Structure formats: C-alpha cells, structure tokens
Amino acid sequence: MLQIDPNKTRYRTLWISDVHLGMKAGRSSCLADFLSRHDADTIYLLGDIVDGLRLRRKWNWTPHCDEVVRLLLDKARAGTRMIYIPGNHDAFLRKYVGQSFCGIRIELEYDHVTADGRLLHLRHGDDFDSQVRLAPWVALIGHGMYHLATYVNTVVFAVRRRLGLRYWSLAAFLKSKSRKAEMYVRAYEDAMFAMARERKAAGIITGHIHQPGILEREGITYYNTGDWVEHCTLLAEHRDGTLELLQWDESRIVARQSLSRTVGVSE
Secondary structure (H helix, E strand, O other): OOOOOOOOEEEEEEEEOOOOEOOOOOOHHHHHHHHHHEEEEEEEEOOOOEOHHHHHHOOOOOHHHHHHHHHHHHHHHOOOEEEEOOOOOOHHHHHHOOOEEOOEEEOOOEEEEOOOOOEEEEOOOHHHOHHHHHOHHHHHHHHHHHHHHHHHHHHHHHHHHHOOOOOOOHHHHHHHOOHHHHHHHHHHHHHHHHHHHHOOOOEEEEOOOOOOEEEEEOOEEEEEOOOOOOOOEEEEEOOOOOEEEEEEOOOOOEEEEEOOOOOOOOO
16 A cells, blocks of 8 residues: 655656666765655656666765665555666666566566556667667777766866855766767657657657757657766656656755646756
8 A cells, every 4th residue: 555655745756767876976865865855656767777887897885875775665665656677787687577576666668658648658768879789889988988077077076065066067068069979869869759659659758868858749759867977857747647857956956847748858
C-alpha cells in the first residue's frame, strides 16, 4: 500500500537520469536533497544512475551516493512504483531485464501513459548515439575530454562556492561553443523523433546526452531529463498530466520549464 507523506511535495511521476553515482564530479548531494523533500506515485530511473564505468577505474562512492540509494529504496518500500532502465554506464544491469529487486523493476525500455492519456516512450538513449555505434574511438576521446572538463568543474565550483557564487559548468560552456556538439545533439534529437513516430507515441523521454530540454516537432514532443552532473534537472508530471522540467541546485530553488506544446529547447 502506498504510504503518503503530507510533508513532501508529491508528483504523479518523476523521471531521473544520468546521476552518475561514483563519478567525482557528480552532484548526488543535490539529488539526495530533492528526494528528501519530494515524492511520486511512480519514479522512472532512465539510466546512468550508477556510473559503473568510472567505478571500475577509481572508487569514488561518497555518503551522498549512499543517501540517494537509501532514499530511492525507502520510496520503493513505501509503495512508489519504480522502473529502472539501465544506460551505457550501468549496462551491467541489462542482464536483469524483466526482474525486480527491492521493489525496483528493470526494463530495457518502457511506455508511460500520462494522466491526460498521452503515450510517451521511455529509453536511456545510448543505442541511438551515433558516435558510440559508428565510431567508438571518437566516443572514447569525447568521454575523456568530458571527464577532464567535469574534473576541472569540481575545482572551479569549490572556489565559486567559497565566494558565494552559484554553480557554473565548464563542460556545458564548452559544449555550447562547439559546432560539432550542437550537430550531435540535433542528430540525437532527430533519431528520437523517428523512434517516437515508429512507436506511434505522442512523445519520447530520454537522457544520455546531459542536455535538458523540450522540443516539439510535427505533433511529437521530445523530452530530455538532463543530468545531475552539470544541470541537476529532472522531469515531473502533475496530477492533470502536465509535465515540466525542474532544476534543483545547492540553493534549493526549483526553476521550472513547462512542457507546453509550442516551445523548444532549454539548456
């Protein structure tokens, strides 16, 4: 039976991806803070929740990582329906597709119906990453540069926090200035729109590229949940089926972008 805490803001559905627990630059403390203050009837974990690739190279599991796992397990035990769709960094869980552990069901992909009757297709998205699929060595170089930038972020953020300044992402800044990164994001979005059309879905929800956003094209809506390394964003559904993109940072301020049917991309 679902246990409801009246002291927490409750959503119909939450979508969370790309937390990268175990990655030094991950901001699991922000997610732990959000989860401690919010609940949902259903939570979808859309991959790269645990960064198995980084943990194999260097163990960087912090108490905040423990807290995120504990909070998710507590919610599952309290009756929250929880679906975990593994990504490329936690792909070791894909061999357990169709099984449940501690109230969390593992699936490769999933379909969600909103309160107002829209069918949304869910997947992590790495299987549509042309760099990984067609040129793995290019992807490895890209991952190396990305992790270097996020490592620098940890140093920059420590200084900015001492000065009372908000988080600023070097990785996001470099991506915003890169023509190739922009072309990659557009190609990824094109692939996701094609998948939604193939599934005859009203929209598709994904993660993977650490680029939170909402985009509508020809009656189909693309939603990207973003990440908890650079942006601290997730997607939420209200009781009436309205969806919005939320951001939760160290200042505990929620910045919202409503998922209207007419407006494009957020970053």
